[in-house]
Amino acid sequence: MNKLKVVSVLFVLALVAGCGKGHVPLQGKVTFSDDGSPLTTGNVNFVNGSFQSRAPLQPDGTYTVGTYKASDGLPPGKYSVYVTGAVKVIGEAKLSGDIGPTGEVTGGGMPITEPLIAPKFSSANNSGLEFEAGSAKTFDFKVDRYVKR
Numbered sequence: 001m002n003k004l005k006v007v008s009v010l011f012v013l014a015l016v017a018g019c020g021k022g023h024v025p026l027q028g029k030v031t032f033s034d035d036g037s038p039l040t041t042g043n044v045n046f047v048n049g050s051f052q053s054r055a056p057l058q059p060d061g062t063y064t065v066g067t068y069k070a071s072d073g074l075p076p077g078k079y080s081v082y083v084t085g086a087v088k089v090i091g092e093a094k095l096s097g098d099i100g101p102t103g104e105v106t107g108g109g110m111p112i113t114e115p116l117i118a119p120k121f122s123s124a125n126n127s128g129l130e131f132e133a134g135s136a137k138t139f140d141f142k143v144d145r146y147v148k149r
Contacts, residue, residue: 022075024073024074024133025071025072025137026065026073026133026137026138027138028044028139029062030042030057030063030141039061040059040060041086041087041116042056042057042117043056043063044083048074053074057086075133080125081129082121082126082127083117083143086122088113088116093112118145
């Protein structure tokens with residue numbers, strides 16, 4: 001093997017070995033501000049420049065952040081935080097498709113959803129939520145419920 005190939009292989013191995021090193025383990029819980037009940041569906045997103053990590057919410061409102069593995073945490077730094085996928089299914093819209101034997105439209109349908117949280121929490125720019133990954137290992141926060149207007 002020539003010298004360039006050896007150096008290239010060593011460089012790649014060093015990168016792989018370094019992945020996940022220095023990450024801060026992070027878990028937390030998301031609850032509603034009005035009654036403290038857990039937000040049971042969605043994802044908590046952490047954004048730092050072009051880097052983003054997502055943690056799925058569990059039925060009890062808890063989450064564990066992972067970057068390269070399911071729970072290896074975040075690299076140190078300041079993050080904007082927002083929530084996506086916090087919706088409940090309230091129905092199903094039929095898509096055009098074949099007509100069944102009794103005249104019903106067959107084929108799949110699109111779920112009709114309603115947001116569970118106030119729209120501001122669905123944007124890193126508007127949520128007002130920030131987290132500094134360093135010594136803190138827990139980030140619990142509250143969100144406001146969606147209110148129909």
